[in-house]
Amino acid sequence: xxxxxxxxxxxxxxxxxxxxxxxxxxxxxxxxxxxxxxxxxxxxxxxxxxxxxxxxxxxxxxxxx
Numbered sequence: 001x002x003x004x005x006x007x008x009x010x011x012x013x014x015x016x017x018x019x020x021x022x023x024x025x026x027x028x029x030x031x032x033x034x035x036x037x038x039x040x041x042x043x044x045x046x047x048x049x050x051x052x053x054x055x056x057x058x059x060x061x062x063x064x065x
Contacts, residue, residue, distance in 0.1 A: 020048070021048050024048040025044050025045075028044045
């Protein structure tokens with residue numbers, strides 16, 4: 001039962017990251033389109049990874065005071 005819960009958790013996290021990536025790509029594609037900037041999926045993916053790493057690094061947990 002624990003293995004199934006773990007697999008469901010991993011799938012949910014993967015879906016969350018996929019949705020986050022898609023939103024980031026869509027927003028940056030729209031910005032590139034508006035300003036006639038060349039769009040590169042590699043660069044946008046790199047920006048998305050940087051955003052994820054910054055969020056993980058500077059995450060404020062719920063610390064009770």
